[in-house]
Amino acid sequence: MRLLFLSFLVLSLSSAPLLAKALRPNVILIVADDLGYSDLGCYGSKTIRTPNLDRLAAEGTRFTSFYVAQAVCSASRAALMTGCYPNRVGMQGALNHTSKEGINPDEFLLPELFKQRGYSTAIHGKWHLGTAAMFHPMKHGFDEFWGIPYSNDNSKFHPSLAAEMPPLPLYDDEKVEQVDPDQSQFTRRITEKAVSFIRRNEKKPFFLYVPHVMPHVPIFASDRFKGQSPHGLYADVVEELDWSVGMILAAVQQAGVADNTLILFMSDNGPFLSYGNHAGNAAPLREGKLTSYEGGVRVPFIARWPGQVPAGKVNEELFTAMDLMPTFQAWREDAEPAAPVKTQDGKDVTDLLLGKEGAKSPHEAIAIYAGGELQAIRSGEWKLHFVHPYITPHDSPGRDGKPSNWENMKPAAITQSGIEGIATRHGYKVAQQPLALYHLKEDIGELTDVSAAHPDIVERLQKLADPFRQQLGDSLTKTVGTEVRPLGRAE
Structure with missing residues (x-):
């Protein structure tokens, strides 16, 4: 009987997911800009077609009580990168082209954690944590950067202040590649950069951060997608983002790393509701971006990691963007140097992310x-x-x-x-x-x-x-x- 029990135990352990801290998954973090809670098919949209994001949810877990720390760009991203409330690290609101401030170089950011572990790191998209050279993403743990330093409305396309806006700079690493680029090409070009990075790093662990420019106003879709949805330009834009996710899924599959790649998808905050048909939908949540109501701070969040994150599940537990940094820190190997000791507000949510039976949110409030x-x-x-x-x-x-x-x-x-x-x-x-x-x-x-x-x-x-x-x-x-x-x- 004892031998039978031991045999059953061995079989049970061998069929369970490996402990996350024993693995070194690639991590791809995709962030949409101002996407509404209800803009994806898997979150209830009846008008926007998102087959690739729906597939991501079907092959992973969809979280329905995921919160960003503030309902605005820079503050939300500061929390995501540090594991802290943005107020703790001094960041409030959204930086712009006039801002002298940025994330403090003394803060320890997510890419620095992965860099410390020997990962290749890249950001392709919008940074929005400081414009001056000292705040450049390559000074904060990223090996490469292609994108813009702040939101795309700080440009000649600003809806009310276009006349006072300077040309929008597009960076390739630390050099300005172009000013006032064709914004209809952002999603396509960001995707191409992301796919190239995956292919170039298939033999070593990588952290890929893809903070898309869209669908923040002003919105643009490439010719391939513009006019293809019967529901207007905003739907075109989101459907192009969905295509981008599909290309990234295909790239990890073709590189042979799909089973060891954690893909995360979220929005930085809720929709910019005053822009009407150029904004997303948060219903049934109240209000949107720049508010403390659910429509501002509760956003879509999908996690996929074959064999680790349960497939086809919906999780209603409270989970925040601040939790990602301490969760990844908890996956450290014994020989890894400890991260700088600073107060964090996020929690280790490994059990929630990996779908442990009965796992509860660690947040009392x-x-x-x-x-x-x-x-x-x-x-x-x-x-x-x-x-x-x-x-x-x-x-x-x-x-x-x-x-x-x-x-x-x-x-x-x-x-x-x-x-x-x-x-x-x-x-x-x-x-x-x-x-x-x-x-x-x-x-x-x-x-x-x-x-x-x-x-x-x-x-x-x-x-x-x-x-x-x-x-x-x-x-x-x-x-x-x-x-x-x-x-x-x-x-």
Whole structure:
């Protein structure tokens, strides 16, 4: 009987996935820009055709409660790269061509972790963590870079400030290859660069970061995709992104590395709703980019790793972009040098990612900031909004690249930060959110305030917010954070 049990144990262990920390998977991290939660077929879209992303989800796991740390470009990416709330590393909002600041060179970023492990590393797409030479991605662990330093609307195509924008630089490594490139070619060229990198590194481990330029406004599709969807240019753009994912899937298969490659797909934040038919769809979630509502911070996230990440699964546990860095750090080999010791906010979510039976989110609560304002707390099924202003589109929707309320806009300069500056540049109005508790399990659209019925939960979430407020600060309560690290600054 004992021999039979041991034989069964050996068979069980041999059929289970290998422990992730014993492997060195290639990692491909694909990030769409301003993609809506409901823009993919596997997330419910009935109008946009995404067969390759649907396949990625079918062959992997689709996460439905995945959060970015802030609903705006630079802050979201700072969290993704560091494993920290952007407020902890001093990053708020979105950098632009005038910004002197960038991610501090003292911060330890995801590509530096992989570089330390002997990986080849590349970024093809949008960086958006600093423009000056000291912030260049090749100074932060990447071997190669092809792309743009900030968003594509900081160009002659800006919807309201085109006249004050300089030419958009396109980098090839550390040199400007071109200015004002043809934006309709971004997705194709980024994909070609990514596929080339995979082919050149099939014999060694690699980390490939593909932060796409699209579908951030202004949106463009190549001739092959433009006009091919019956649902307009935005659908064309997303369908071209789906093609890109298909090309990357084919490349890892052709290189013979598919079974040892973890592919991750996400968006940096929700859709830019004021742009109407040039923006994505977050329904049934409320609002979109630049807000602390679900439509701003809850985004699609798909993971595929044959034999490791369960296929065809849907995971509803709370998971954040900040968790990727500490998860990969936990896969370290015994002989690997320890990473620099700095406070992180993400958690090791290996069990969630690899689909361990009964795995739960390690987060008791997550803080949801907009700039320096602590606007909301989520814990389990509950989300508490504090009193705060927010932006919402005007009643007249934007169309064809122009934001809502276009005819009445008086845009502030690109250097004017804060909610009023954002609203004037992008066709939003400012509204006020009262203190409100939402039961997300029953009310994913954050429509019904149940705070009066659950004062105990309100009190619990208010207490959970206190450590975030003390450490990271909160301009709503004029609290200065005690554990905020400085941004880098170029003189």
